[in-house]
Amino acid sequence: MAMRYSFGGDEHVFVEVDEEMSLNAFFKSLSITNAVRESRIKGVTEICPANASFQIKFDPDLIGPDDMLRELQRLESAADTTDVSLKTRIIEIPVLYNDPWTRETLMRFRERHQDPAATDIEYAARINNFASVDDFIAAHSGSPWFVSMVGFVAGLPFLYQMVERSRQIEAPKYLRPRTDTPKLTIGHGGCFSCIYSVRGAGGYQMFGITPMPIYDPRQEIGYLREFMALFRPGDMVKWKPITLDAYHDAVADVEAGRLAPLMRDVTFSLTEFERDIDGYNRKLEKALHGH
Amino acid sequence: MGIEIIDPGLATTVQDLGRPGYYHIGIPLSGGMDRLALQAANLLAGNDPGAAVLEAVFMGPQIAFAADRMVAVTGAELPPKVDGEPRATWTSFRVKAGQTLSFDFLKKGARAYIAIGGGIDVPVVLGSRSTYPLGALGGHEGRKLEAGDRLKLGTPVPVKEGRTVAADLRRAPGGSVELRVLPGLYWHRVAEQSGRDFFADTWKVAPEADRIGYRFRGGRPLQFEPRTPPFGAGSDPSNIVDACYPYGSIQVPGGTEPIVLHRDAVSGGGYFMLGTVISVDMDLIGQLQPHTPVRFAPVDMKVALAARHERKALLSKLHASLS
Numbered sequence: 001m002a003m004r005y006s007f008g009g010d011e012h013v014f015v016e017v018d019e020e021m022s023l024n025a026f027f028k029s030l031s032i033t034n035a036v037r038e039s040r041i042k043g044v045t046e047i048c049p050a051n052a053s054f055q056i057k058f059d060p061d062l063i064g065p066d067d068m069l070r071e072l073q074r075l076e077s078a079a080d081t082t083d084v085s086l087k088t089r090i091i092e093i094p095v096l097y098n099d100p101w102t103r104e105t106l107m108r109f110r111e112r113h114q115d116p117a118a119t120d121i122e123y124a125a126r127i128n129n130f131a132s133v134d135d136f137i138a139a140h141s142g143s144p145w146f147v148s149m150v151g152f153v154a155g156l157p158f159l160y161q162m163v164e165r166s167r168q169i170e171a172p173k174y175l176r177p178r179t180d181t182p183k184l185t186i187g188h189g190g191c192f193s194c195i196y197s198v199r200g201a202g203g204y205q206m207f208g209i210t211p212m213p214i215y216d217p218r219q220e221i222g223y224l225r226e227f228m229a230l231f232r233p234g235d236m237v238k239w240k241p242i243t244l245d246a247y248h249d250a251v252a253d254v255e256a257g258r259l260a261p262l263m264r265d266v267t268f269s270l271t272e273f274e275r276d277i278d279g280y281n282r283k284l285e286k287a288l289h290g291h
Numbered sequence: 292m293g294i295e296i297i298d299p300g301l302a303t304t305v306q307d308l309g310r311p312g313y314y315h316i317g318i319p320l321s322g323g324m325d326r327l328a329l330q331a332a333n334l335l336a337g338n339d340p341g342a343a344v345l346e347a348v349f350m351g352p353q354i355a356f357a358a359d360r361m362v363a364v365t366g367a368e369l370p371p372k373v374d375g376e377p378r379a380t381w382t383s384f385r386v387k388a389g390q391t392l393s394f395d396f397l398k399k400g401a402r403a404y405i406a407i408g409g410g411i412d413v414p415v416v417l418g419s420r421s422t423y424p425l426g427a428l429g430g431h432e433g434r435k436l437e438a439g440d441r442l443k444l445g446t447p448v449p450v451k452e453g454r455t456v457a458a459d460l461r462r463a464p465g466g467s468v469e470l471r472v473l474p475g476l477y478w479h480r481v482a483e484q485s486g487r488d489f490f491a492d493t494w495k496v497a498p499e500a501d502r503i504g505y506r507f508r509g510g511r512p513l514q515f516e517p518r519t520p521p522f523g524a525g526s527d528p529s530n531i532v533d534a535c536y537p538y539g540s541i542q543v544p545g546g547t548e549p550i551v552l553h554r555d556a557v558s559g560g561g562y563f564m565l566g567t568v569i570s571v572d573m574d575l576i577g578q579l580q581p582h583t584p585v586r587f588a589p590v591d592m593k594v595a596l597a598a599r600h601e602r603k604a605l606l607s608k609l610h611a612s613l614s
Binding site for chain 1: 311312314315316317318416423425426427428433473475476478521522523524525526530531532533534535537538539540557558559560561564566567568569570592595596599603
């Protein structure tokens with residue numbers, strides 16, 4: 001993993017940690033961006049970790065581009081020696097897979113899809129060699145996911161599943177992007193799932209919908225009152241499949257201000273995770289449920 | 292006591308100098324697309340250079356005033372009128388309570404900045420009054436203005452009528468333009484000859500040009516260096532593992548139509564970028580009309596920084612001339 005530095009005009013340094021996605025690349029991006037934040041380099045205005053890369057926006061009137069680059073390279077070599085463990089949160093997100101709203105939307109854009117005769121989830125199940133949609137849902141919701149990037153639009157998390165590469169779900173994006181996606185759709189493109197924080201255009205396959213808002217610019221929903229976006233890079237997500245009735249109940253709970261997400265503070269260790277992936281994920285699941 | 296929108300025009304939003312610090316959660320800078328014009332309008336109206344103004348694109352709004360205020364219109368050549376009487380652009384003029392500010396047809400450029408003494412007093416959200424419509428954030432109720440909207444104004448500082456920005460300090464938008472680009476990011480993915488073609492071709496602004504990004508058409512499609520797709524990137528040669536997008540970065544989905552991301556940029560995604568428009572030339576993009584011919588010119592960091600210093604000098608001259 002040789003990091004590649006490039007300037008994005010006169011105000012950004014773009015750093016590709018690795019060309020391909022991996023948890024190692026993500027952790028390196030996260031630990032260096034954390035180090036940048038802590039080192040309070042003057043002139044830095046935005047610190048943006050991404051899946052396998054990161055970006056720093058700076059004011060070249062306060063720090064010259066070459067000095068900025070040297071600071072980052074210094075932090076890169078310092079970050080190599082640190083232990084990869086992360087104080088973070090695991091959050092349960094209820095999902096109604098195969099819901100009527102994304103189904104209605106995907107039917108409207110069928111001619112833009114690889115397989116017009118199937119739904120998105122049927123297509124993804126088939127090309128990932130699952131015997132049924134139920135098996136696919138069991139795999140999608142069976143192991144937790146890392147929020148490896150927040151962005152595209154406000155508060156939208158990109159999620160990378162915490163399993164071996166051979167078990168990663170992969171799916172292409174739509175042939176041509178849709179002009180509409182319901183708010184809170186669970187999407188998937190490449191090896192990433194996402195939650196669409198707002199209604200709008202999108203190219204990811206649509207698998208389901210969550211009743212739990214993740215972005216509230218009015219800051220009226222209880223758990224979004226302190227900050228309008230729920231997710232930060234480094235959070236972990238565990239999907240919980242729910243029924244249509246449970247979905248409606250949860251929507252009513254949101255409206256009544258009763259819904260509080262199930263979330264726990266945890267410390268994640270990459271070394272321990274890699275030693276026994278399924279065992280470690282079971283431990284995380286227990287921590288989530290307070291055992 | 293403020294203003295009421297009688298007719299909003301095409302897409303008029305409240306903007307200031309933007310909302311830095313939240314790009315890592317997908318909330319872009321926002322703010323005026325032509326920052327120089329926005330600051331000039333504010334200085335003419337007696338405001339802080341970064342006060343909130345109205346940004347009108349292609350068509351002016353019609354606004355009823357309930358208070359006496361100094362007003363200035365800069366940026367695009369969108370001629371203002373007070374109760375039907377013409378007023379000059381780049382020059383401060385008075386609008387009295389009960390009068391209506393309206394506009395003639397657009398002559399040049401794309402975005403006009405309407406500064407009103409005291410500034411537009413919408414709530415500050417995450418440090419800015421700018422509107423980010425995609426996230427329903429900031430400005431007036433997180434959206435573009437609609438007929439019937441009432442906006443409050445701040446307390447004005449008394450300034451003289453008829454103050455004007457000297458001709459050499461105005462930048463006249465329009466005509467064909469050259470956008471200076473620092474090649475980089477994923478430039479190495481583009482085949483060598485194709486990279487030369489990109490800078491040699493004349494492109495035209497596509498109708499899909501807004502505050503998120505400007506799309507261009509008319510040049511030759513890009514050829515890519517061959518590769519095995521990296522895990523997680525996707526199979527198209529223009530795909531990358533989803534990454535951050537710099538402001539001004541030029542992505543070319545499918546290798547066909549370049550898109551330059553602007554102030555309301557999507558903060559990241561899975562398309563490769565071949566370089567970034569230098570910060571000084573971003574204002575210029577905000578004034579491009581559809582079908583305007585555009586050339587991209589490769590420059591190095593030295594040129595980008597020199598252009599920045601020139602811009603700073605111009606801004607200080609503007610401040611000095613209007614204070």
